[in-house]
Every structure is written in C-alpha cells, then in structure tokens.
Amino acid sequence: MELNTYQQEAFDYQRSNIEKFGKKNLIWSIFFLLWIMVGGYALYLQISKGHVVTGMRDNVVWGLFIVNFIFFIGLSYAGAIIAGLLHLFKVSWGKPIIRLAQMMTLISVIVGPIFILLCVGRFDRLHHLFIYPRIQSPMTWDVLAIMTYFVGSILFLYMALIKDFAVYRDAKMNIPGWKQKLYKILAIGYRGAASQKRHLIISQNLLALIMIPLSIIVSSILSWIFGMTLRPGWHSTIFGPYFVLGALYSGCGVLIVAMWVYRKMYKLENYFTDKHFTNLGYCLMVLSAGYGYFTFSEYFTDWFGSAKWDSEVINKLFNPAQYGWWTLFANFFGIIIPILIVALPKTRKPNWIALASFFMVIALWVKRYLIIVPTLETPALPMQDTRIAYVKYSATWPEWALTFAGIATFLLFFTLMSKFVTVVPLSDLEDTNHHHAHHHEPVAIKTEEIQTA
Amino acid sequence: MKQEHEIDFNSRRGFIKTAAVVTVAAAACGSLNCSCSSQKAPAGDKVRLLSPEGEIVEIDSAYLNHQENMAVLSQHDQRVGIPGKKFVMVVDLARCKNARKCVSACQKHHYRPEDTEWLTVKLMKDSENSAPYWFPKQCFHCDNPPCVKVCPVDATFKRQDGLVLIDNERCIGCKFCMAACPYSTRVFNWAEPEMPFEIKSLTYNAETGVPAKVGTVEKCDFCPDRSREGLLPPCVEACPNGVFYFGDENEDTVTNGDETLSFTQLIKDRAAYRFLEELGTKPRVYYLPPKDRQFPVERGYENLPDKLKARFKDIIDQEKKKS
Numbered sequence: 001m002e003l004n005t006y007q008q009e010a011f012d013y014q015r016s017n018i019e020k021f022g023k024k025n026l027i028w029s030i031f032f033l034l035w036i037m038v039g040g041y042a043l044y045l046q047i048s049k050g051h052v053v054t055g056m057r058d059n060v061v062w063g064l065f066i067v068n069f070i071f072f073i074g075l076s077y078a079g080a081i082i083a084g085l086l087h088l089f090k091v092s093w094g095k096p097i098i099r100l101a102q103m104m105t106l107i108s109v110i111v112g113p114i115f116i117l118l119c120v121g122r123f124d125r126l127h128h129l130f131i132y133p134r135i136q137s138p139m140t141w142d143v144l145a146i147m148t149y150f151v152g153s154i155l156f157l158y159m160a161l162i163k164d165f166a167v168y169r170d171a172k173m174n175i176p177g178w179k180q181k182l183y184k185i186l187a188i189g190y191r192g193a194a195s196q197k198r199h200l201i202i203s204q205n206l207l208a209l210i211m212i213p214l215s216i217i218v219s220s221i222l223s224w225i226f227g228m229t230l231r232p233g234w235h236s237t238i239f240g241p242y243f244v245l246g247a248l249y250s251g252c253g254v255l256i257v258a259m260w261v262y263r264k265m266y267k268l269e270n271y272f273t274d275k276h277f278t279n280l281g282y283c284l285m286v287l288s289a290g291y292g293y294f295t296f297s298e299y300f301t302d303w304f305g306s307a308k309w310d311s312e313v314i315n316k317l318f319n320p321a322q323y324g325w326w327t328l329f330a331n332f333f334g335i336i337i338p339i340l341i342v343a344l345p346k347t348r349k350p351n352w353i354a355l356a357s358f359f360m361v362i363a364l365w366v367k368r369y370l371i372i373v374p375t376l377e378t379p380a381l382p383m384q385d386t387r388i389a390y391v392k393y394s395a396t397w398p399e400w401a402l403t404f405a406g407i408a409t410f411l412l413f414f415t416l417m418s419k420f421v422t423v424v425p426l427s428d429l430e431d432t433n434h435h436h437a438h439h440h441e442p443v444a445i446k447t448e449e450i451q452t453a
Numbered sequence: 454m455k456q457e458h459e460i461d462f463n464s465r466r467g468f469i470k471t472a473a474v475v476t477v478a479a480a481a482c483g484s485l486n487c488s489c490s491s492q493k494a495p496a497g498d499k500v501r502l503l504s505p506e507g508e509i510v511e512i513d514s515a516y517l518n519h520q521e522n523m524a525v526l527s528q529h530d531q532r533v534g535i536p537g538k539k540f541v542m543v544v545d546l547a548r549c550k551n552a553r554k555c556v557s558a559c560q561k562h563h564y565r566p567e568d569t570e571w572l573t574v575k576l577m578k579d580s581e582n583s584a585p586y587w588f589p590k591q592c593f594h595c596d597n598p599p600c601v602k603v604c605p606v607d608a609t610f611k612r613q614d615g616l617v618l619i620d621n622e623r624c625i626g627c628k629f630c631m632a633a634c635p636y637s638t639r640v641f642n643w644a645e646p647e648m649p650f651e652i653k654s655l656t657y658n659a660e661t662g663v664p665a666k667v668g669t670v671e672k673c674d675f676c677p678d679r680s681r682e683g684l685l686p687p688c689v690e691a692c693p694n695g696v697f698y699f700g701d702e703n704e705d706t707v708t709n710g711d712e713t714l715s716f717t718q719l720i721k722d723r724a725a726y727r728f729l730e731e732l733g734t735k736p737r738v739y740y741l742p743p744k745d746r747q748f749p750v751e752r753g754y755e756n757l758p759d760k761l762k763a764r765f766k767d768i769i770d771q772e773k774k775k776s
Contacts, residue, residue, distance in 0.1 A: 121626015
C-alpha cells in the first residue's frame with residue numbers, strides 16, 4: 001500500500017501501539033480479567049444455585065441484568081448511527097473518530113446480549129428460541145434484530161478496516177508472525193487498485209445506509225419489550241423514539257469519554273482535537289434537549305392524567321423516600337448539566353465536556369434502572385407479601401459482580417482492540433487528503449511543533 | 454356438570470389420573486386387526502366411554518385395558534385441551550372470609566411449598582371510603598392472554614377449552630410472561646423446587662404443572678386433570694363457603710359442589726364483573742360483587758397467624774382507625 005504524507009504520519013505515530021503492548025495496558029488488562037473472574041464465580045453460583053442468588057423475585061422479575069442490557073445495546077446503536085452519519089455525509093472532521101464509534105458498536109453488541117442471557121432462567125434451553133420460535137413475541141423480534149445487527153456491525157467495522165489491514169500487512173512491523181499472517185488474511189488482498197477502491201466505498205456506503213435505519217428499528221424493538229406490556233410507565237407510544245434518542249445520547253457520551261481516554265493514553269491530541277470535543281459537545285447538547293423533552297412529556301402526561309396505576313409509579317419516582325433522589329440525579333446530570341457545560345464558553349473544553357459526559361452516562365444508566373424497577377414494583381394488585389425481597393428489589397452482590405464483569409469486558413475489548421488496530425483510522429485520512437487538504441494543515445503543523453519541541 | 458362419560462375405577466389413585474379411557478376408546482373405534490383384543494372373549498357387559506373425538510362409544514368390558522397412573526397424555530393433547538369444553542369460573546366475593554382452605558388444597562394438589570401460592574387471597578380496598586373485602590385470585594385464563602402473546606418459545610399456550618397452561622420443559626425462563634401479566638399470577642422457581650422424590654421423577658404434565666422445575670415459570674392451571682375425571686378443582690372442593698363456582702361455558706353450568714347453577718343466569722342476576730376489564734385481556738373468571746356479605750371482613754384476619762396477618766397490616770390499621 002502506498003501511503004501519503006498524512007497517512008504515513010498517522011501510522012508512524014501509532015505503530016508502536018500495535019507493536020508493543022505496554023506496561024500500563026498490561027496492568028489494566030489483568031485488572032479487567034480479575035473482575036471478569038469474580039463475575040465468573042458469581043455466574044457459577046447463579047447456575048448452581050439458581051436465580052435465587054439474585055435480588056430478582058416474583059414481582060421484580062427483571063433487574064440489573066436487563067438494565068445493563070438496555071444500556072450496552074443502546075451504546076451499540078448509537079455507535080452505528082454516529083459512524084453511519086459521519087461516513088455518509090463525509091464529515092471531514094469526523095474521520096478520525098469513526099473507528100472509535102464503530103468499535104463501540106461492535107463491542108457493546110457483544111457485551112449487551114450477555115446480560116440478557118444472564119437473566120434467562122434456563123441457559124441450557126436457549127436453542128428453544130430457534131427450534132420453537134414464536135414470531136408474535138417481541139422477544140423473538142429482538143433476537144432476530146440483534147443477530148442481524150451483530151452481523152451488520154461486524155461488517156461495518158471490517159469494511160472500514162480493510163485498507164488499514166493492508167497498511168499493517170505491508171509495513172514490516174516488529175510483530176509476531178501470527179499477527180502478521182492475520183493482517184494478511186484480513187486485508188483480503190487489498191492493493192489499492194481503482195476497482196478495489198470503488199467496490200469498497202460502495203460497500204461502505206451501502207452498509208452505512210443500512211446500519212442507520214437498522215439501529216433505529218432494533219432500538220425501537222428493544223423498547224417494545226416493555227412498551228408492548230400493559231404496565232404503567234412502560235405502555236407508552238413514545239417508548240420507541242424515546243429509546244432511540246436515549247441510546248444515541250448515552251452513546252454520544254461514551255464516545256466522548258472514550259476519545260478523552262485514548263487521547264490521554266496514546267497522546268492523540270493531534271487527531272482527537274479540541275474541535276472534536278466541541279463538535280460532539282454540540283451534538284450532546286442537542287440530544288440532551290431532545291431527550292429531556294421526551295422525559296418531560298413522559299412524566300408530565302402521566303402525572304397530569306393521574307390515572308391510578310400511572311400515578312403510583314410517578315409517585316414512587318418523585319417521592320424522596322423511594323426513588324426521588326435518583327430521579328433528581330438522573331435528570332440533573334442526565335439533562336441539565338451537559339447542556340450547561342456545553343452552553344457556557346468557559347466550560348466548553350475537552351476536560352469539562354468529558355467529565356459531564358461521564359456523569360451523564362452514569363445518569364442514563366440510573367435512568368434505565370428507573371424505567372425497569374419501579375414499574376415492576378407496582379403491580380395492579382396489592383402485593384401483600386411479607387417477604388421483603390418480593391416487595392422491593394435490591395440487587396445482590398452476584399448481580400453487581402456480573403455488572404462490573406460486563407463493564408470490565410467492555411473495557412478489556414477496547415484495550416485489546418487498540419493493540420490490534422490503530423485507534424485513528426489511516427484510510428480515512430487518505431480520503432480527506434485529496435479533497436480537503438487544507439483541513440489537515442493545522443494538524444501537520446502541530447505535529448512538527450511537537451517533534452521540534 | 455354433566456358426568457355422562459365418567460367411569461369409576463376404584464383402584465385409581467395418585468394425582469395423575471388421566472384415565473384409561475383414551476387408550477380403550479382408541480382401541481374401540483380403531484382398526485379391527487388389533488390382535489391382542491380380538492383374542493379375548495367378550496364378557497358381555499358393555500361400558501360406555503367417551504372417545505377422543507367426543508363421541509360416546511360402547512365397548513365390552515373385557516376389552517378394557519386399564520392402565521394405572523397413565524402419566525402420558527401426549528404433548529399434543531396437553532396443548533389442545535379437553536374437546537368441547539370451555540372452562541369458566543365465578544367467584545362469589547360475598548362469601549369469602551379468607552378461610553384459606555383453597556390455598557392449602559391447591560398447594561397440596563400441586564406439591565407446592567407453603568410460600569408458593571398459585572391461588573392467593575388479597576384484602577382489597579378499592580377507595581378510601583369503601584369497605585375492604587376478601588379477593589381470592591387464581592389465574593384468569595384470559596381469552597386475550599398478554600402472557601401467551603409475549604412468550605418467545607410457545608411454552609405458554611392457550612387451549613381450545615379456554616385454559617392457559619405452561620410447558621415447563623420448553624420454558625426458557627425469560628420471565629417476559631411474568632412482566633406481561635397484569636394480575637401477578639405467575640410464579641418463578643428461583644431455586645431448585647423441593648418435593649418428594651417420586652413426584653420429582655414423574656414425567657411432566659402441563660395439566661398438573663408437576664413436577665416443578667428450577668428456572669421456569671408456573672401458575673394456576675384450573676386442574677384439567679381433575680376435569681378429565683369429572684371432578685372439581687381442589688380449591689373449589691376445599692372451600693367451606695362455596696365461594697368458587699367452576700364449570701363449562703358451553704354447557705352453561707357452574708357448580709361450587711353444593712349447588713349447580715346456570716352460568717349466564719348467575720352472572721346476570723348477581724351483576725358479575727371481570728377484574729380490570731379495561732385492560733382488554735378478557736378473563737375467564739367472573740367476580741360477584743361483595744354485596745350482602747355472609748361474614749364481616751374482620752373474620753378473615755382475626756385468627757390468622759401473625760405472619761399472614763402482617764400481609765394486611767396497612768388495611769387493618771386503617772380500619773381500626775376508622776372505628
């Protein structure tokens with residue numbers, strides 16, 4: 001593969017990340033692995049003793065696992081939509097962050113479904129989903145949707161990687177033989193010929209075109225698992241778009257945090273520039289407003305209508321003795337703070353935006369909890385049960401252990417992936433170089449400055 | 454209930470009593486070249502049986518091939534239901550005093566522990582000023598069942614005879630049905646269920662829900678195994694006050710064991726209603742409003758053990774304040 005100046009520069013800058021694992025990365029990876037092992041032990045307990053080791057009981061039949069499932073799957077959908085839009089509209093500043101968005105898409109669509117498997121009482125019967133499928137069930141729609149989406153996100157990431165694999169293959173890097181061989185296989189003979197380029201760009205455009213509506217569809221289907229039931233707080237016509245927006249919003253936040261972490265870790269200031277933080281910050285602000293609007297509509301209509309069953313849930317959400325403080329947290333850090341941080345020029349800085357995004361992501365996780373648990377704690381009939389666990393859900397340590405194991409898996413995948421491919425895509429820089437050379441001049445100058453300094 | 458097809462085999466016992474009827478009748482209306490039966494000499498006395506097709510057939514008693522504990526109703530039969538039936542229940546709220554005999558009879562019949570209640574008795578208080586009343590609740594076996602709609606593997610299903618049952622050998626334990634049921638009817642086996650070994654080793658029958666399995670969902674099944682014998686569900690039989698009327702909508706009769714009434718007449722005369730009708734689930738259980746009650750509501754909790762009494766604490770306290 002021939003490399004132009006900018007490509008060569010980006011590659012030289014990042015090749016050591018692929019060649020060497022690095023002490024810091026090793027320590028983090030071991031730390032993540034330990035967490036995963038603790039989760040593994042919790043899983044062993046859950047399988048050997050039954051779901052009795054979780055906090056779930058007959059009223060609150062879904063807990064942390066489903067919350068995590070919605071959370072991670074949401075990140076995935078967001079990644080695909082962001083990457084798809086940046087690609088299709090040829091947003092030149094977006095080129096360096098597309099890979100990150102696509103990585104998030106694939107990794108979270110792997111981690112998310114693990115949680116729904118954890119929530120299923122009979123691991124051993126999962127094949128029943130395929131041998132006795134019932135197409136009327138929203139659960140079946142979701143299985144089909146996620147499988148389709150999984151294949152889509154692998155292809156989407158891979159297509160964008162082929163050119164890079166060709167670069168790694170030809171670069172004569174100081175790497176073990178198996179890795180070299182793997183790059184050769186994954187590059188599937190790409191040489192940068194005109195016909196290859198054309199085929200690749202057509203495939204990428206088509207995939208981006210497919211992935212955006214697909215994300216919206218599968219995100220809506222996810223919401224329908226709840227929306228299609230008759231329960232207060234779930235049975236809502238805006239649940240589909242609400243979930244789409246919530247997913248997009250939290251995904252945007254995770255993308256900003258990931259950008260900040262990689263920027264620090266691999267010193268990628270020239271590629272993940274302040275401009276990226278500001279621009280994604282603006283996206284964050286718009287999404288926050290939209291998400292806030294949906295949240296308000298949802299609460300306001302239920303509260304104003306004040307039907308008995310709806311009111312019970314609303315009262316729980318706003319009662320300080322129940323979920324009031326959590327609701328406040330979820331909406332303060334999930335809606336108000338991000339808008340303020342981006343709106344004020346003083347705080348419109350990478351560190352502030354990343355910090356706000358970090359808290360926003362946690363707030364959105366809490367929000368998912370507030371969607372699932374209070375509704376399940378509010379059945380139509382009075383519970384009249386003296387077993388506390390049956391009345392009020394409280395997650396047990398195996399559930400938390402598995403939750404953290406999921407987060408650790410997510411982070412471990414990110415770490416390992418950054419050791420296998422360059423976080424900033426090389427091929428995309430090539431494309432922008434032809435048409436928008438002037439966009440990259442400041443970057444080049446900065447690099448020189450650093451080198452001379 | 455009509456009991457035309459009921460035949461009494463004295464030696465029959467155990468809870469899976471799917472009678473010999475099916476095999477015998479099949480042999481009777483089946484082919485002539487069945488060698489085993491043709492070798493026997495006819496005894497002369499005829500027995501009338503109900504064939505699987507719903508016809509009454511007559512057969513010589515010598516050809517009866519009586520099978521005890523014939524556990525295997527085929528999976529297909531378990532899913533289709535009892536031909537010609539449309540089970541329905543009417544619950545007379547004016548008669549309930551939370552005697553809880555129904556609950557224990559149910560638990561005994563299904564080998565369920567004390568804290569697993571397929572049938573529960575709630576103390577309802579509809580609004581601030583209205584009087585509390587006892588509200589026994591089984592599965593409503595809805596005609597538009599939200600639970601069946603959402604099952605991804607067809608493990609819970611609606612039968613022709615109106616019943617909603619569960620195949621716990623197919624259930625994957627996703628609990629979607631539990632989230633979807635607005636009546637909190639379903640129960641999950643969070644841990645390995647405890648029961649006698651001989652029960653545990655039985656072949657699963659969706660009509661009895663026995664044996665229970667860890668990681669699967671279970672619930673009230675209206676005991677079609679009893680109906681197949683022409684008996685009433687244990688909760689109906691056990692009730693000392695005749696609260697439950699069980700029967701067949703097609704025959705338009707319901708009975709609580711003491712009196713047999715016309716179903717349509719009963720729900721008309723007593724202004725029956727269905728719980729949360731507005732949800733559109735079309736329950737097969739009707740409630741007769743608690744008008745002219747036979748017992749004061751206090752009778753239901755006065756002599757309860759503390760553990761049970763604690764369930765109704767909120768309402769009991771409210772009532773005490775009032776008086």
